[in-house]
Amino acid sequence: DTAVSQTPKYLVTQMGNDKSIKCEQNLGHDTMYWYKQDSKKFLKIMFSYNNKELIINETVPNRFSPKSPDKAHLNLHINSLELGDSAVYFCASSQNEQGASGYTFGSGTRLTVV
Amino acid sequence: KNEVEQSPQNLTAQEGEFITINCSYSVGISALHWLQQHPGGGIVSLFMLSSGKKKHGRLIATINIQEKHSSLHITASHPRDSAVYICAVSSNTGNQFYFGTGTSLTVIP
Numbered sequence: 045d046t047a048v049s050q051t052p053k054y055l056v057t058q059m060g061n062d063k064s065i066k067c068e069q070n071l072g073h074d075t076m077y078w079y080k081q082d083s084k085k086f087l088k089i090m091f092s093y094n095n096k097e098l099i100i101n102e103t104v105p106n107r108f109s110p111k112s113p114d115k116a117h118l119n120l121h122i123n124s125l126e127l128g129d130s131a132v133y134f135c136a137s138s139q140n141e142q143g144a145s146g147y148t149f150g151s152g153t154r155l156t157v158v
Numbered sequence: 159k160n161e162v163e164q165s166p167q168n169l170t171a172q173e174g175e176f177i178t179i180n181c182s183y184s185v186g187i188s189a190l191h192w193l194q195q196h197p198g199g200g201i202v203s204l205f206m207l208s209s210g211k212k213k214h215g216r217l218i219a220t221i222n223i224q225e226k227h228s229s230l231h232i233t234a235s236h237p238r239d240s241a242v243y244i245c246a247v248s249s250n251t252g253n254q255f256y257f258g259t260g261t262s263l264t265v266i267p
Contacts, residue, residue: 085195087244087257100255134201146191146203154199 047071050135050150057125058158065120065153067135073148075099075141076118078110079134081152087134093118094141125157161185164245164258171265177232179261181245184226185254192219192230193244195260201244204230235265 048069057063069076077100078090091110092100098110107123122129135150162183171177183190192204205212205219207228212219216235221228232239245258 084259085242086259087193087201087246089255089257092255132199136201146206147193148203149193149201151200 047148048135048137048150050133050153052153053151054154054156056156056158059125059127061125062121062123063125063155064122065133065135065155067118067120067150069116069135069137069148071137071139071148073137073139074115075138076112076115077136077138077147078118078120079136081132081134083131090133091118091120092141099141122155127157130155130157160258161256162245162247162258164243164261166261167259168262169264171235171263173236173265173267175235175265177235177239177263177265179230179243179245179263181228181230181258182226183228183245183247183256185247185256186250187223187226187247188250189248190221190228191246191248192228193246195242195244197241204243232263237265237267240264 051066075094077092081087090104093112095115096112109121111119132152132154134152136147138147165180189206189208191206194202207221216233218231242260242262244260247256
């Protein structure tokens with residue numbers, strides 16, 4: 045039973061489209077994250093939610109909007125997709141916002157914008 | 159300059175060798191994390207440290223808070239250890255996370 049599951053695993057879409065990536069964790073963790081890994085493999089945090097409340101919002105275009113309907117879900121919606129949005133997006137969770145017990149990562153969503 | 163610097167960037171070792179990957183950081187932290195990313199892309203959290211040393215199997219992670227430095231050691235390395243190892247820190251102010259650029263390790267049989 046997957047602890048942190050992301051869907052879809054691969055997403056190919058045209059510029060200008062709107063798309064969503066879903067993330068669910070069944071670990072009972074309070075905190076969830078979205079990370080972006082660019083073509084150079086550099087990992088950067090985008091958002092963090094603790095108990096459905098936004099606690100980290102890095103400098104990310106406002107075309108990216110996270111939604112947390114409950115603490116087990118953190119979805120990422122992207123409007124007006126651009127070529128530069130192509131990357132691998134990882135969802136993760138931790139017991140609390142201090143990262144207690146480490147992080148559990150999803151398997152990633154490879155987004156390709158054409 | 160990144161808040162987290164790792165060295166080396168790339169590392170090739172023979173099976174059985176003892177491996178060390180270094181991480182230095184420039185911010186105050188509440189914890190330091192070592193992550194492993196396999197060629198397939200999945201990321202696994204290996205360690206979370208706030209002081210001292212932790213050991214899990216052949217992996218050992220140490221941290222020196224005063225020197226703002228951490229090391230990840232792999233004893234008796236094996237080809238299955240081939241992966242990218244990423245150091246990350248959570249700061250003690252403002253809920254910031256910083257990642258190193260990773261160390262790509264290849265262990266040759």
